[in-house]
Amino acid sequence: MDRKWWALGAVTLGTFMTYLDNNVGNVALPTIQRELGLTISGLEWIVSSYILVFAGLMLVGGRLADLFGARRVFVAGLTVFTLASLAAGLATGGGTLIAARAVQGVGAALLTPTSLSLLTQIFPDPAERGRAVGIWSVSGALSMALGPVTGGFISQNLHWGWIYLINVPVGAATLGLALWAVRPAFTRVRHSLDLPGLAASAIALFALTYALIEGEAAGWTSPEILAAFALSLVSAVAFVLIERRAAEPMIDLSLFRARQFTGGTITSGIWSFGVFGIYFFSALWLQNVLGFSPTEAGAAFVPMALIMAVVAVLSQRISRLLGIGRTVALGMALMGAAIFMLSGVGADAGYGDVLPWFVLYGLGGGMLVPLTAAVLSGMPAGRSGVASGVLNVSREVFGLLGITVLGALLSARQAASDGPPLAAFLDGYQFTLVIAAAVVLAAIPVALYTLRPPRNPEQEERPQAAMAGSAN
Template identity: 40%
Template structure:
């Protein structure tokens, strides 16, 4: 139940983004923060939460995360402003970070028999796919019959049921040899990533060359360097950097991040394109996004079979090329395109992600000794959330930059009041709302101009996403080992060492 609501939340919100534009007046930049506030906190706290669960008790941290997630969902459901919603989404990220690393650790502890464990992880993976698959349709159904907050309120009964089941069915467990938590590392990672994402997201409105954007971006990079140095020197690092010396670990995490970069970034713009550009309702949009998530859920269980036949390198590299092909096909959409014109790209996106993620997870987990499975699952989760957050930030910011460049000059001679001008320049939804109010030929011209500017920006963002995926595929083919090493590390092997403990 916990996994269902966490994965559901990654896709159910996308369908609601255009509704947030209409109901709360959110700009594209604010939509990026609504999505990324959750992902940023989720990624930043996941590793330290994983180590805390191993140290203080997996069920205790897990149930605490469920409670936090449920409470923050209620807060988000009744938010009255964009700022409050962003804060609530960050709170949901705290709860999700407490839950997710503990799920695989609990499975590993409860199911000691390898065959049972594989079946349990299969159920875990299927539940992830189910949450991703039903999210868009569930969001559309809720928005069709209730207010926008219902996409968050739906989490609450699941969280309550999960708390009851965990108390009755999940035994407490911990790793007696677990390292102390690393709160300093967590603060540094969130601060560094937050500054970097802020610079990327705010650049279109403040200027890519503005002093504040360049300063925040540079500060973010500097803080992340400090994070790496801290983790390297710490006796109890949040992330053991020595794991990255193993190529099956480092390139697997990179591949997951690059696949999610494309998937999350594409979903961010596609839900707006389908509703504002093609005129579908929230429910119709959810149904039309279903093939992406559905194909991902169907292909994901088959990926390990393909790995055994062809090797990790081939499956991951091919999957990233398929993702790139999907993004490129979607980038060619125009104002006169139909759903049929973009369906192929959406299917390729789901197929590619379904190949990459399970194969990379298998590679990542295969490098770690049993005592570090919590760190392994957390590392995979960080890759998913961080890759998705950067994808939304980069693709969304390229979209906003091109959109504002295309729509700004034509409306400048009309000297609109600043509030109206900001609304038109802030999002396609704002421009279409004004066009509907104006009506007549002027309204139709404004709507056509806004849609053209949006599609142009979407094409730019998705084309860059395709280039990133191609680069990732080249990296996978060149550097990712095809098979596990014969001398894979055990509890006392190389992967366990770091300078603070040697």
């Protein structure tokens, strides 16, 4: 076999590991909670610390690849991710596990953005590159299907630490394969790192995450929580001002002048809000309330992921029939309906009561796949790479908010309940699902308005021309 196909295997395996780590641990959370004696907020930090660092550094990873070469940055990211996985698997306390997960996020942020850059280098022929990108894309769908069931099986039959330790041999093998198969070839591009923008965005995200996770325990009107919210707001404003003046900003704000890009980013983010939220809290609900074993809880998510993957394959045809705006709106409607119906499932429910709504959710989620291509196709020449980076970051940030915002609502509702702990959790879970359904359904008019075809193409060209001019 040609060495370049082995290189594709290394790139795909590395990316698969980072995707898998987004959801493999969710089903194991009740086990981790019992063995480490953690609260709900502690579990949120385990998941959020990874996403927080991953989202905050993703654009930096792409810029470092331009400076030092995609192969070097990919190898560095894979090394960091593998070593951090070892630390996470051996952790004996919540603080150590959270710190290791944050370092995993550093590795993922270096590894993931360089993957497509490497495929461009490895496969200069457009036809071969298309096949390679298609194979690479399957890794995301596989991770959603395999992550929960793998995490459930491991946490039920082995020590929970193996959900992270399995990355060590896989990471070591992938590292060796990458060093052998991926040739170091790149043209150095001179860039400056937007360190002020990076600092401002990191502070804003961390302060907001801290306030949302710790708000219930510390008190929403306590000085530390109010200060965290204020710091997040001030840092966010500072970030916008820095990006407007930076010579090479982390995020080019002029992209948001295009209606389709702005609407697509918001809609895609809300999709991520729903996916991250339902995976995190439903894993706890299935085990703590419905009494599912970890393996059964993991298996419950598989039909959702598989249906989403199948519909994703068909979604381009659907969008050609209905139009991208209507297709995305229909997908959000199905997702919102599924979340709302799940909110009515009681404590005595079985798998048959859950399955229809998980399948419906998968149907809706798969219809959003054409969104990325539609948004990026409207970008001016030379801007699709930057736009893709912003779109990916927005998904991670909205996913982080899906966990922290819904977690804050669940904790507040649970604390206000007079019932036993499990009844209080169920009440909080059902309440947050209603809120999540309302948020997802609110994206329908956004999709219909922003993703509609332009009545006058010239009107859509003006903001793009302005963006192209601002880049020169």
